[in-house]
Amino acid sequence: MKGITRRLVLSYFLIIFITVAALEIFLITALNKYYYSNMQNLITNQITAAADFYNNYFSSSSLEKNVQDNADIFWKNTNAEVQIINKSNKLLMDSIGYFTDESINDSDVNKALHGTLGVYITNDRNNMYKMMYVSYPLKSMGQIEGVLRFAVSLSDVDNTIKRVTNIFLLIGGLVIIISGMIGIFLSNSIVKPIKKVTVAAKKIASGRFNEKLDIQRNDEIGELSSTFNFMAEQILKNDRLKNEFIASVSHELRTPLTSIKGWAATIKAGNLEDKAEILDGLDIIEKESDRLTLLVEDLLDFSKLISGKVTLAKDYIDITNNIRYIEKHFIPRANRQKIHFNVKIEKNLPLLYADSNRINQVIINVLDNSFKFTDENGLVELSSYRKGNNVVIKVEDNGIGIPKEDLPFVMDKFFKGKSNLSKTGLGLSISKEIVNLHNGHIEIFSELGKGTQVYISLPAEDGEMI
Ligand SMILES: Nc1ncnc2c1ncn2[C@@H]1O[C@H](COP(=O)(O)OP(=O)(O)OP(=O)(O)O)[C@@H](O)[C@H]1O
Ligand SMILES: [Mg+2]
Missing domain, CATH: 3.30.450.20 (PAS domain)
Structure with a gap:
């Protein structure tokens, strides 16, 4: 023992x-x-x-x-x-x-x-x-x-006393022996499943993520084992997502690289006299390099965010200014895609104590999705209002919507929909990390074929101004 x-x-x-x-x-x-x-x-x-x-x-x-x-x-x-x-x-x-x-x-x-x-x-x-x-x-x-x-x-x-005493002692001895045995039995019933969990945890640690525990009990041990199984599932899911992500990143990287390499080869093989063709080629090479840079930056940003290596440059900001700035940025895109773009901001919104650039990044990510997944003549609305002690930024579209079965996962890292407009699947997870760092919430509601609403709520800084 x-x-x-x-x-x-x-x-x-x-x-x-x-x-x-x-x-x-x-x-x-x-x-x-x-x-x-x-x-x-x-x-x-x-x-x-x-x-x-x-x-x-x-x-x-x-x-x-x-x-x-x-x-x-x-x-x-x-x-x-x-x-x-x-x-x-x-x-x-x-x-x-x-x-x-x-x-x-x-x-x-x-x-x-x-x-x-x-x-x-x-x-x-x-x-x-x-x-x-x-x-x-x-x-x-x-x-x-x-x-x-x-x-x-x-x-x-x-x-007589001696006889009865002996009977008492005998019964006492029996009680001690029986309860000792029950004690061994009971502790085994606790220790054995714990050992099972340890063995399974070791297997998972050595990379065998399929490991499952089969302990059907209605107590803390049962809870431990189902939590353990849940953890194993999550690890498995993360592992799968990571593999899918690596595959999709490689794919994303390969497309611009193929095009860059193709154009470089074309220019090299040509007679270097058709200046217009050379300029076209260089133009594409430049654009594709930009895309690559953006993608790599996104990846680095995300990995920094989730590993907690980001420090926020917080200051008192008026979200109205941020939204006006973003609106200007998106108006040309709305015109190009023929999408009605509405912006509504409540007056006298309280200040936020936040990292202005990061908040812009969140709003742009969410808006980018709405523009990406909304067809011509669709509607995208960006609004902001006060609710209790929070400032809510709402982004709504009447685009393609998200299937019910996907909805719980859209904010997971590397999750992307089946649409070919879906990219790395990082936008919403980066946004969620940023909102969490600001002690806020981000919620997403959607109906397939009808549209999507995203609510970003951030704590207002009333009365805490210096
Ligand atoms: N407004 C929306 N309408 C329909 N689907 C959406 C909308 N927003 C998000 N989604 C779905 O959620 C998925 C995840 O979104 P997310 O922004 O995280 O990734 P992405 O847009 O595919 O890639 P990235 O933002 O990194 O370029 C999208 O691929 C898409 O399927
Ligand atoms: Mg996105």
Whole structure:
């Protein structure tokens, strides 16, 4: 046994052992008390009855005389050994014939000589078993004459106590053994699944992402295992997305590269005299290089954003200015694509404490999608308004929309739709990272064939201006 099993079993064992031991000590003490006090009550009843009897009917003669006259009927109703002792602690009579010259100074006798009941427990004369002595005063005309003393062996009582004690100990031992076994069973039921999780985690760590746990339980372990499976699924999904992403990036890179290489080869093979053709070629090479640069920049930007290496240059900004600037930027594109482009900004919007360029980047990414996925004569609307403590920037279009099954994933890194206008699938994930860095939210609603609404809400900075 080691680790958690050992700790669990040891603590179970300790708790049960302490409980059982405490219970046994209590029971055994109570048992002893019960039997002894029963015995004492019995003898006390007998001795007081006998002494009363004597005090009522025999006290006209002296104690010595009564003993000589064998006036012994008053103590005949007991099985105990009976002694009669006089005022000076001398034994006058013993029912089993024991005799001693020495004065008897045991505490019970002395107590009785002082007028009260005395009880004394000691070993018998041969040291074989315990004896209980009970003494009671014998009186004549209210004066103490001597002591009536009953002595009983406690060997039967002690044997009974011993027998019951043994039964208690046996039961206690059994309880400890059984609960120890239950402890081992219980801790195994905790430790075994944990081991399974560890083994599976090691497999995943070594790159086997298909690993699944099969622990069907309705408790924390079950939760752990389903969380684990969820994690494994996410890793698998990320891995797949990454591979798809690498494939699509390579594809994206290859198209401009092919064209650049093609034109370079054409120019080289030509006679270098058709200047117009050379300029056309160089023009395309320049444009394609720009596209490549943009793509590579996007990728770098994204990797910086998700690895948390970006520091925001935050300042107090009036979002109205940003939106006006972006509007100007998009008007030529709207005209070119014949799309109605509306911009509505609520008056007196509160300031935002934000990185202006990054916020522009978010709005441009989202707007770019709307323009990309909306056909001629469509409508794209950019609006901004206050809602509670937030400034909301809403981008709405009546373009192709997003299929229901894609909607939960559009903001995932590398996710792109099936449309051939879809590019790297980074735009929305970059936007989401940026909005999160500003403690804002981004939400997307869409219906296939009807259009899409994106809500970007950012916390306003009311009252916190310096
Ligand atoms: N307004 C929209 N209308 C329809 N589909 C959209 C819209 N916005 C996003 N999508 C879908 O979500 C996908 C992910 O968008 P995202 O902006 O992240 O990537 P992308 O536009 O394909 O590539 P990138 O923005 O990196 O050039 C898109 O490929 C598209 O399928
Ligand atoms: Mg996009």
